[in-house]
Amino acid sequence: MSIEIILDVFSGRENPRWVLSDDMEKEFFEKLDKIDRPTLSKPSGSIGTLGYRGFKIRRPVESPQQEVKLFVSDGIVDFGQDVVNRASDGRQLEQWLLESGSQKLDDSIRSHVNEQLEKPVKNESDLLSQYKGGVCPACEAKDAPLYDPNMWNVEAVKLHNNCYNYANNQSTNTFAQPGLAHGQQYTEFDCPNVQKAAIADKLVTSANFSDPLSAGQGWYVALVIWPGVDYHWYRQDQNGCWSHKPGQTAVINTDNSGQRITDPRTCDRGPYRDFCTYMITNSNVVIT
Amino acid sequence: MSFEIELDIFSGRPNPRWILNKGVEEQFLSYLGSLPIAAESQVDHPTALGYRGLVVRSQDHPESLRLTIYKGIVESDKEILIDKNHKIEKLLLESSEGVIDDKLKAFVIDEITSR
Numbered sequence: 092m093s094i095e096i097i098l099d100v101f102s103g104r105e106n107p108r109w110v111l112s113d114d115m116e117k118e119f120f121e122k123l124d125k126i127d128r129p130t131l132s133k134p135s136g137s138i139g140t141l142g143y144r145g146f147k148i149r150r151p152v153e154s155p156q157q158e159v160k161l162f163v164s165d166g167i168v169d170f171g172q173d174v175v176n177r178a179s180d181g182r183q184l185e186q187w188l189l190e191s192g193s194q195k196l197d198d199s200i201r202s203h204v205n206e207q208l209e210k211p212v213k214n215e216s217d218l219l220s221q222y223k224g225g226v227c228p229a230c231e232a233k234d235a236p237l238y239d240p241n242m243w244n245v246e247a248v249k250l251h252n253n254c255y256n257y258a259n260n261q262s263t264n265t266f267a268q269p270g271l272a273h274g275q276q277y278t279e280f281d282c283p284n285v286q287k288a289a290i291a292d293k294l295v296t297s298a299n300f301s302d303p304l305s306a307g308q309g310w311y312v313a314l315v316i317w318p319g320v321d322y323h324w325y326r327q328d329q330n331g332c333w334s335h336k337p338g339q340t341a342v343i344n345t346d347n348s349g350q351r352i353t354d355p356r357t358c359d360r361g362p363y364r365d366f367c368t369y370m371i372t373n374s375n376v377v378i379t
Numbered sequence: 380m381s382f383e384i385e386l387d388i389f390s391g392r393p394n395p396r397w398i399l400n401k402g403v404e405e406q407f408l409s410y411l412g413s414l415p416i417a418a419e420s421q422v423d424h425p426t427a428l429g430y431r432g433l434v435v436r437s438q439d440h441p442e443s444l445r446l447t448i449y450k451g452i453v454e455s456d457k458e459i460l461i462d463k464n465h466k467i468e469k470l471l472l473e474s475s476e477g478v479i480d481d482k483l484k485a486f487v488i489d490e491i492t493s494r
Contacts, residue, residue: 092427253390321391334426340387347427362486363429
């Protein structure tokens with residue numbers, strides 16, 4: 092199935108749309124690959140204004156090729172919820188997209204969109220500096236959960252579920268403790284003790300988080316310790332980045348320095364200075 | 380009136396909580412009443428792991444009074460006050476009477492007074 096382009100510009104009438112030829116599709120992806128600067132910004136057009144808002148790029152999920160669902164505006168490519176957006180310094184991709192549909196558009200629309208595209212992209216240096224960190228590795232676990240903090244950050248869930256609940260993707264509302272469900276709760280805050288308790292819950296120790304895990308085999312988590320004081324867990328999400336829930340506070344995907352977490356072994360963990368191990372959990376693990 | 384204090388610090392285990400004894404309560408309310416309003420720019424937000432502040436709740440009216448205190452900033456839903464010398468945080472920490480061990484207390488004091 093071909094890629095469809097939708098020019099998001101109208102309010103009352105239907106937006107113009109057209110399909111890319113195979114050659115143009117190839118060219119589109121080549122241009123997209125060149126836009127590689129990560130950004131936390133959303134394109135302003137996604138909030139909704141009158142007139143030009145951006146381009147939607149679609150290929151349906153039932154297509155034998157990969158599903159495509161992007162929004163391009165303000166020099167930003169919005170990949171959706173689980174993938175970091177990317178920004179370019181100019182609006183060349185939008186100009187190219189406009190050209191690709193020029194046969195379908197009358198002069199007044201082309202002229203209006205061209206006028207908008209002449210405006211410079213917004214300065215996002217402040218946003219970029221707030222979201223530092225390397226590129227997250229690919230996620231090798233087919234069952235890895237989606238990064239969806241909203242469902243955990245509802246007050247009634249947030250207050251009663253901790254890092255262990257979150258890592259195992261189970262909101263039991265019991266502030267779950269490793270080993271408790273199997274009568275083998277930890278007795279000390281050190282790596283061997285808490286790890287053993289997690290094993291009693293049927294988590295499995297792993298030397299890394301790069302071995303592929305097929306469907307049914309679970310996803311990667313990591314255990315760290317504040318020696319003698321407390322433990323903490325991280326989990327790797329489908330987008331490859333790691334996230335966590337510090338106690339009764341909100342789920343986040345940044346470390347104590349505000350950086351994206353590409354590996355809990357190397358991120359800023361505050362007082363949880365001992366990295367114990369990676370482990371594998373799955374949806375059949377029982378915790379309480 | 381009776382107040383519950385929670386030390387917001389842990390991730391895996393539940394946070395320590397205790398009831399403020401009457402003797403300290405008067406001192407706490409007196410300090411609170413003397414604090415000036417803080418500017419928004421003075422508010423410092425806690426990091427995710429480690430010390431995140433003290434939470435004070437009224438046991439008699441849990442819906443009506445809830446303060447969070449972090450590094451000299453006292454926040455309620457109505458206002459933000461500044462406690463430059465961290466008197467309230469130190470007073471509340473000392474009031475924990477065996478609920479928090481000395482090592483943890485020392486860690487928190489260190490966090491409170493560092494910038």
